[in-house]
Amino acid sequence: xxxxxxxxxxxxxxxxxxxxxxxxxxxxxxxxxxxxxxxxxxxxxxxxxxxxxxxxxxxxxxxxxxxxxxxxxxxxxxxxxxxxxxxxxxxxxxxxxxxxxxxxxxxxxxxxxxxxxxxxxxxxxxxxxxxxxxxxxxxxxxxxxxxxxxxxxxxxxxxxxxxxxxxxxxxxxxxxxxxxxxxxxxxxxxxxxxxxxxxxxxxxxxxxxxxxxxxxxxxxxxxxxxxxxxxxxxxxxxxxxxxxxxxxxxxxxxxxxxxxxxxxxxxxxxxxxxxxxxxxxxxxxxxxxxxxxx
Amino acid sequence: xxxxxxxxxxxxxxxxxxxxxxxxxxxxxxxxxxxxxxxxxxxxxxxxxxxxxxxxxxxxxxxxxxxxxxxxxxxxxxxxxxxxxxxxxxxxxxxxxxxxxxxxxxxxxxxxxxxxxxxxxxxxxxxxxxxxxxxxxxxxxxxxxxxxxxxxxxxxxxxxxxxxxxxxxxxxxxxxxxxxxxxxxxxxxxxxxxxxxxxxxxxxxxxxxxxxxxxxxxxxxxxxxxxxxxxxxxxxxxxxxxxxxxxxxxxxxxxxxxxxxxxxxxxxxxxxxxxxxxxxxxxxxxxxxxxxxxxxxxxxxxxxx
Numbered sequence: 001x002x003x004x005x006x007x008x009x010x011x012x013x014x015x016x017x018x019x020x021x022x023x024x025x026x027x028x029x030x031x032x033x034x035x036x037x038x039x040x041x042x043x044x045x046x047x048x049x050x051x052x053x054x055x056x057x058x059x060x061x062x063x064x065x066x067x068x069x070x071x072x073x074x075x076x077x078x079x080x081x082x083x084x085x086x087x088x089x090x091x092x093x094x095x096x097x098x099x100x101x102x103x104x105x106x107x108x109x110x111x112x113x114x115x116x117x118x119x120x121x122x123x124x125x126x127x128x129x130x131x132x133x134x135x136x137x138x139x140x141x142x143x144x145x146x147x148x149x150x151x152x153x154x155x156x157x158x159x160x161x162x163x164x165x166x167x168x169x170x171x172x173x174x175x176x177x178x179x180x181x182x183x184x185x186x187x188x189x190x191x192x193x194x195x196x197x198x199x200x201x202x203x204x205x206x207x208x209x210x211x212x213x214x215x216x217x218x219x220x221x222x223x224x225x226x227x228x229x230x231x232x233x234x235x236x237x238x239x240x241x242x243x244x245x246x247x248x249x250x251x252x253x254x255x256x257x258x259x260x261x262x263x264x265x266x267x268x269x270x271x272x273x274x275x276x277x278x279x280x281x282x283x284x285x286x287x288x289x290x291x292x293x294x
Numbered sequence: 295x296x297x298x299x300x301x302x303x304x305x306x307x308x309x310x311x312x313x314x315x316x317x318x319x320x321x322x323x324x325x326x327x328x329x330x331x332x333x334x335x336x337x338x339x340x341x342x343x344x345x346x347x348x349x350x351x352x353x354x355x356x357x358x359x360x361x362x363x364x365x366x367x368x369x370x371x372x373x374x375x376x377x378x379x380x381x382x383x384x385x386x387x388x389x390x391x392x393x394x395x396x397x398x399x400x401x402x403x404x405x406x407x408x409x410x411x412x413x414x415x416x417x418x419x420x421x422x423x424x425x426x427x428x429x430x431x432x433x434x435x436x437x438x439x440x441x442x443x444x445x446x447x448x449x450x451x452x453x454x455x456x457x458x459x460x461x462x463x464x465x466x467x468x469x470x471x472x473x474x475x476x477x478x479x480x481x482x483x484x485x486x487x488x489x490x491x492x493x494x495x496x497x498x499x500x501x502x503x504x505x506x507x508x509x510x511x512x513x514x515x516x517x518x519x520x521x522x523x524x525x526x527x528x529x530x531x532x533x534x535x536x537x538x539x540x541x542x543x544x545x546x547x548x549x550x551x552x553x554x555x556x557x558x559x560x561x562x563x564x565x566x567x568x569x570x571x572x573x574x575x576x577x578x579x580x581x582x583x584x585x586x587x588x589x590x591x592x593x594x595x596x597x598x599x
Contacts (some may be wrong), residue, residue, distance in 0.1 A: 005498040016401070021390060022469060023405035025414055029423040029466075032434060036426060048437030049426045096316040099309045106302070118324040121579045124571025125554050127330020127344070128323070138321070138373060151319040176460060181308035182300035184538035210416035212528070217559065232418045236538070237426070258432060258543065265422055272414050280407060287471070 023027070037262035044258045060259030064267060067149045071249040071267065073223055074230040089150040090201045092195055096151075097159025099187050103168055112160070120133070129217060143252045144218035145226060149207065155200045162196035163189065182197060199286030202279060209272070231268045235261055319409045334572035338564045354569035363553065364573070367525070371549040372461065375525045379518065382465050386472030390445065391502055394471065394480045406477075410470030420463060421535030428459075453546040458535070460547065465531060475517070479510040519589060523582040526550065526574055 004012070028051070036049040040057035047054055050263045062073065070159075096115075100108050128148075132233065138144035166189060190197075215229035233240045241257060303310065334354055336347045359362050389409070396402050396478040412420075427434045436446040449455060483506065490499045507514075530548030537547045539560070550570060558569035 003499070007499060011395065011498040015396055017390060019392050019396065019401075019405050022385075025407040026409045026466060026469065028419075029427075030411070032421060032426055033419075044432055047433040049434050050437065051434075070302070092315045092319070095312050102309065105306060105309055107306075113319075114317070115320060115427075118320055120582055121328065122324060122329050122575055123327030123329070124575050125551075126558055126567065126568040126571050127333055128343065129558060130333070130338070130564075131326055131330060132323075134340065140598045147319075148323050151316050151323075153320070156316060165365040182312060185312065206414065210414075212416060212418050228418045231422075232535075235418075235422050240501050261422075262426075265419060269415055269419055273411070276411060276414060277407070282411065284410075284478075286475050287474045 012170045030273075032092075033262055033265050036267045037259065039259060039262075041254075041256035041259045049258075049262075057256070057259065059256040060263030061096050061267075062259075062262045063256060063260045070222070070230065071264070074225050074227045077142065077145070077224055078209060078226040081142065081211075082205050083209045085146045085150050086201055086205045087153070088146075089152070089196060089204045092151055093155040093200055094163075094190065094197060095160045095185060096156045097161075097196075098189055099181075100156070100160045100169070101143070101164045115156055132218070139218055140224065142224055145208075145211065145214050145224075148214065149211070151185050152204070155204065158200060159193070159196055163193060166192055195285070195289070198282050199289070200283055202286065227268050231264060234264060331568070331572045331575070333340050333568040336565070336568075338568070343501055350565070351599035354565035355573070358566050358573070359568050364570070366545065366549050367550045367553045367570070370524055370547065371528045371551075374457070374520070374528065374549065377457075377461050378529075379521045379525075381466055382472065383514070383518065386475050387467055387474075387507075389469065389473040390476035390480055393477055393499075394506075406473070408470075408471065409473060410466045412469070413471045417467075417507065417531035420467060420532075421538075424459070424463065424536050430444075450540060451533065451542055453543045456543055456547050460536060461530065463536065464529070467532075472517075473546070476510060476513065480506060481515040483509045487506055515589075519585055523585050524578065525581055527575040530555065 031051050032049060035051045035053050037060055038056055038058070039050065039053035040055040041048075041059060043053065043055040043057075076085065091211055099105060100112050100115075102108060132138045132144065132148065138147070170188055170192075171184055171246065174188060179187075183253055210228055212228040215224070216232075219225065219229070241261075295399050330344055333344060333347075335351060336344075336350055337350045337353070341457065342348075382488075392401055393406065426432075430436060430446060430448050433449075437448070440447055446487070487509065488501055491505050496504065528551040530551040532550075533547065533549050533552045534555065537543050537552070539556070551574075551596045554567045554571045554574070557563040557570065
């Protein structure tokens with residue numbers, strides 16, 4: 001047992017306190033939502049949201065699960081967008097990163113700058129929006145949720161950086177054996193790039209899963225609402241709540257509006273929180289590699 | 295020469311094809327919109343399109359600057375970003391320093407997991423949390439105040455307090471993320487450096503100040519520079535979900551991004567939105583160049599390009 005000097009003990013005391021306070025502050029809002037979701041409507045109206053339900057009730061969840069069509073539709077949209085966007089996005093980023101670091105590719109610096117420049121200057125929201133809507137026809141299309149963010153230059157640069165550590169000799173000897181560039185990439189390089197693939201994949205998937213901006217800007221068709229936007233509409237839009245109320249056929253007075261909102265928030269956030277313990281270490285690893293290299 | 299160029303293209307034909315998807319994407323979604331900045335100087339009419347719409351010179355900029363909007367949103371954007379960079383970074387580094395020295399592995403893992411969690415939820419949910427705490431009728435704050443017998447407060451109608459709330463929730467959301475990065479940098483420091491310091495008689499606080507912090511300075515500087523380069527770009531998600539269309543708070547909380555968004559999609563003032571957006575892109579570009587140039591003068595290897 002190491003004997004700690006006075007300054008080390010003082011430091012430890014301050015440290016534990018600071019971290020404990022920060023962690024608690026991070027945790028409490030989640031408990032607030034959770035507690036409110038299990039509170040009865042009456043207790044919310046009378047006493048407001050609370051960490052611990054004053055009056056326990058599952059009414060909010062009941063309503064959410066009794067008419068799950070809208071919710072399931074949103075889940076389907078989100079899953080589709082996330083899966084397609086992530087798979088294509090990661091593949092393209094990796095492929096591009098590989099090409100850009102090939103020492104025998106004489107235009108790699110020009111192309112790298114071609115990609116990198118877009119992180120320095122962009123045209124702004126207005127031209128991007130008008131081009132997407134008027135010229136690409138993305139209004140109310142599910143592809144509006146997938147395409148605009150599919151390729152990220154940062155991911156390409158990340159992939160490029162990682163792949164530089166794969167010896168060029170592998171590519172060279174494969175070429176001597178007569179293999180084409182694409183084949184080399186698919187069968188040799190891709191399997192060796194699992195770490196950066198995991199990092200890029202997870203961050204891309206998280207971005208797609210949490211996206212609500214593209215829905216807000218491009219989608220007015222309810223059937224195409226992904227999860228976060230569905231929740232956003234539900235929390236703020238009286239119309240959205242009313243349509244669920246009508247579907248359930250309940251009396252407006254006894255409808256647990258606030259409780260249902262909280263229950264749906266929990267249901268929408270649920271997957272992320274449940275998956276979190278399993279994926280957390282991959283995110284940490286991804287950020288860590290970046291930090292040490294930086 | 296032309297023959298040689300075609301030959302070279304042929305040699306690299308597969309590599310070029312492999313670049314095609316990404317290049318196409320970047321052309322369509324980044325370079326074409328760059329060409330669209332001319333909209334800032336035109337009066338856009340949907341049916342005429344970008345090229346067909348008439349030129350109006352600096353007319354769009356006139357209102358944006360003369361009305362005081364430009365100053366207000368610029369001031370807000372820059373000040374909030376500086377506050378974010380300063381306060382959030384300091385909190386993250388502090389947390390990383392403490393975490394690196396904490397003994398209990400369980401405590402370390404648990405608190406780090408909890409602090410990282412907010413990073414994974416969307417601003418929609420954060421907006422909901424803020425509403426749950428601060429709204430007038432059902433908010434947690436007011437019910438706690440009522441319990442103490444105090445009068446309820448109308449936070450959503452009180453512009454002055456939001457700068458603190460916004461910085462707090464930005465910190466809440468990003469604390470864990472930055473802490474992970476700084477902690478990784480700290481862990482990679484050779485522990486012999488601390489032992490040498492201890493032998494020389496340095497106490498805990500001195501070892502942190504003179505060994506730990508300087509060793510992770512490269513990471514701190516790079517992240518700082520990346521943030522400063524974006525000082526004219528507001529966090530749209532944060533501001534739109536917490537403030538939304540609540541006009542009472544705009545003077546204190548409106549940033550360039552939310553202003554452009556509303557001008558384009560709520561009030562259809564496309565010309566002004568385009569002008570403000572172009573202004574923002576130019577300011578961002580200039581800032582990045584300036585920051586990079588300054589850093590190059592001071593210490594070349596920290597520069598971005």
